[in-house]
Amino acid sequence: xxxxxxxxxxxxxxxxxxxxxxxxxxxxxxxxxxxxxxxxxxxxxxxxxxxxxxxxxxxxxxxxxxxxxxxxxxxxxxxxxxxxxxxxxxxxxxxxxxxxxxxxxxxxxxxxxxxxxxxxxxxxxxxxxxxxxxxxxxxxxxxxxxxxxxxxxxxxxxxxxxxxxx
Numbered sequence: 278x279x280x281x282x283x284x285x286x287x288x289x290x291x292x293x294x295x296x297x298x299x300x301x302x303x304x305x306x307x308x309x310x311x312x313x314x315x316x317x318x319x320x321x322x323x324x325x326x327x328x329x330x331x332x333x334x335x336x337x338x339x340x341x342x343x344x345x346x347x348x349x350x351x352x353x354x355x356x357x358x359x360x361x362x363x364x365x366x367x368x369x370x371x372x373x374x375x376x377x378x379x380x381x382x383x384x385x386x387x388x389x390x391x392x393x394x395x396x397x398x399x400x401x402x403x404x405x406x407x408x409x410x411x412x413x414x415x416x417x418x419x420x421x422x423x424x425x426x427x428x429x430x431x432x433x434x435x436x437x438x439x440x441x442x443x
Contacts, residue, residue, distance in 0.1 A: 278308045280344045282315050283390035288397060289319060298401060301325050303334055335360040340400050345369055346387050355426060358382065358418035363411070365396045375425070381418040 288295045298321060302312045305327040316322040328334065335341065341357035341364045348371025354364050355375055366372035367387035376382040383400065385392045404411040424430065 278306075278311050278344075280388065280390045280393060281342065282311055284344070284394035284397065285315055285319065285322065287391055287394035291398065294398060294401060296321065297405075298397075299323070301334065301338070303328055303331055331356065332360065335362050338362050339404055340365060340397070342393070342397060343367070343372060344385075344387065344393055345372065348372060351375060354382075355422055359422045359426075361415040361419040363400065363414045363418055365393065365400060375422070377417070377421060381414065381421045 285300065288298070300315075300319075300322040302309075302316070302322070302324045303326070309324065309326070312322075313324050316324045325334070335357045338357070339362070341353065341362050343351060343353050343357075343364055343366040345351070345367045346369065348367075348369055351366065351371035351374075354366050354372050357364050358375065358381060364372070364376060364382040366376060366382065366384060368378075368384040369387050373384055376384055378384045383396050385396050400411075403414075
C-alpha cells in the first residue's frame, strides 16, 4: 500500500494525465487508513472497502494494480486477468508466475514506486492512444488464464503430480 500511495503521489505531479485517471481501492486491512488519506488528498481516488463480489469491479476496471512485497498464488491478478483486464503487478513470486511481462500485463520491481507510477502512466497512454493494442493485452491475459488455470488443466497437472509420487 505504501508503494502504491507513493506511486500515486508521483503520478499526481503529472497533472494533465493524472486528472484523467480514477483510482478505486477495493479491500480492507490494517493499512487502509493510508489509502483513505490518499482519497482525501486526491478527488480521483476512492476507497471502496471490502466487497464480496469483486468481479463487477474487475469488469469496470481498465487496469488493475497489484503492488506486493510477497505473494503466493495471487488471486487478484488471476481474477482480473480472467475478466480480460490487464494488470500491473510486482515482479515477485505469484504475479510473475501468472503475468507474461509486456504480453498479458506488466511486472515492476516490488520496492520501486517510481517505476510503478511510470508503468501505470505508460499503460494509461497505451489505453488512450492505441486502444486496440491495449485490448489485445487484455485478451492475451484472459487467454493465458484460461490456458494455464482452467479446471481441466489444473486437474491434469494434479494427476501428473499424483502419478509421479506413486
